[in-house]
Amino acid sequence: MPVLPLAWAAKTAAAEWNDRRMKHRTVKTAYGKVDAKTLEKLRDTFETGEIYNVIGILDGLRYRIDGLRQDLADLYAMATDVINEDPEAWRPMRDEPTTIFDLAESLSSELFDLFDGLEHAYKAIEELQMLAPQEDWGDEDEAA
DSSP: OOOOOHHHHHHHHHHHHHHHHHHTOEEEETTEEEEHHHHHHHHHHOOTHHHHHHHHHHHHHHHHHHHHHHHHHHHHHHHHHHHSOOTTSOOOOOSSOOOHHHHHHHHHHHHHHHHHHHHHHHHHHHHHHTTSOGGGGTHHHHHO
């Protein structure tokens, strides 16, 4: 059996010890204790600017919400007229005439973009949840 260099063996042992020590270690921050290993990983991989981008998504939604509501109400009125054959139920309040399928396509596209942005926001925020110390996970960790 070949003899491993002492420096390599010491380095490996130190790395293994550090992994065991970091496995359930927490770090105290100004915002509570966090899992040390997850914090180390996020410091290498997480882009905090993603959270700032979420603010932009919400700002865009805030400024567009009334228009989205009106467009959906208009689409409802059109669909009620065309599908239920009830032209008296509700009239669209559009300044410019449009077709039902153009309005549906426009709303579909806008809602898809919104959902895509919100999904991106969810994924960014979800990563930060992993900072919870493992002792806070309770029995979930043991069941896995």
